[in-house]
Amino acid sequence: MDATYGTRRMVVELRELGFDVGRYKVSRLMKKLKLVAKRPKQHRYPRYGQSSLLAPNSLNRQFNPERANRYWSGDITYIRTSQGWLYLAIVMDLYSRRVISWAFSDKPNSELTTRALRLAVNKRQPNQTVVFHSAHGGQYTSTAFQQCMEEHNIESSMSRKGNCLDNAVTERFFRSLKSERVNYRRYKTRQAAKADIIDYIEPFYNQKRRHATLGNISPAEYELNYLKTA
Template identity: 35%
Template sequence: MYAYIKNHLKDVSVKRACAYLGVSRSGYYKFLQHQPSNLELENSVLSDRIRTIFFAHKGRYGARRIQVELRQNHQLFVSRKRIGRLLCKQGLYTKGKRRKYLKQKSPIYFSANLVKQNFHVQRPNQLWFGDISYVPTQEGMLYCSVFIDCFTRKCVGFSIREHMRDNLVIESLEEALYREKPKKGLIIHTDQGSQYTGHRFYECSMIYHFIHSQSRKGNPYDNAVMESFYKSLKREVLPPKQYQTKAQARIELTDYLETYYNYQRIHSSLDYQTPVAFEQNHKFS
């Protein structure tokens, strides 16, 4: 939350942002003054070394071989588990690695499919769609959460993070709600991902008075608006090869979502108008 406030100070005051997100101003200023510990600095340097070795061997070396490489060529004695944690934190996985997945738990809060592939609405902020997609980089994986208005096809909110926890979704949702200020009765349609079936997303639906709708399991057509959006984003933004850095990916994605997509990109479904122009031409009282 504090990082979100820091990144959006140009839009809102600290006092108002803290009150809106339910956090203290003293906690925010403490966050700004935080100095990294020796362990954090050590992990940062070690992560760079590990990433260099990983890409030097084109993703063929796992924690065991990287441990040997660090010991033999860098005189660094690091446990294999620590190396594994730092690899995982950067989204780096060895080629051919068999990842173990825990059996998915049943959703805590399940919502019915209220949309039923009916993507025709009469006004803005009546129906939103949301989803998450991954963005690979040579420094690891980024994850992008976006909410799209069904009527205008406008990107009403987004968030880009290095994790897929529910914070990713909550940040993009709260940004969208702050910008658009929809009336009660808004329907937000998502898939059955754990970020949307947990208690935090459910609590948001109670606080902000929106109605949650969910796709049927394993049916991408129920969320076709988002499937189409991410298909366009990946085709128009992502390079043929991975981004070199996460910073480069963030800049490109933010520019596309914040500036180009809403204000410059015309849509065939909007009679070849941009989302903002289409919204302005369909003002509602």
């Protein structure tokens, strides 16, 4: 769990292991043992690029679609290393909260976001139109990125200016990544940061981390249940 679970998730985990406990008992025990879940630090990141081709907010905070590959979302975050900034772009399926692709670069440009999107398409092979939601930074409004979406029959949706809640699920993932892993590391190289972030995303976040929105199961398990009933 990498010291990331608070009392709610800890109760679920212990009950899965056969312990009949409640939240208040878990809270008392965690305090007694001095166990504290990791919490995010406040940090501001600069914008990169200028908006050019803006799309309407067609997602409109519909963060719980009824099927996979209906709404994807994405964004970029910044990771500090001793070699300089490392930039991470992700694509998430909002149905399961699964991070389906990611890409790294030492430059926060449209090549980075385009690479992440192409990886998502290659992994998922959607057979219907997907709506991809993002902020309206230059990495997503660029001609290259817009052409990539058109090539793969993906519709663009963008947050309203200055309204981070329009892309709240993606922002929440970055918050978890920083507060549960990155803020407690000192990366000497960009390669070390890449390896650690991938270790957080795939073995832990996608496969094991319980999400309250998904009924306290992991994104991978949630998708497996979807496939069983589809």
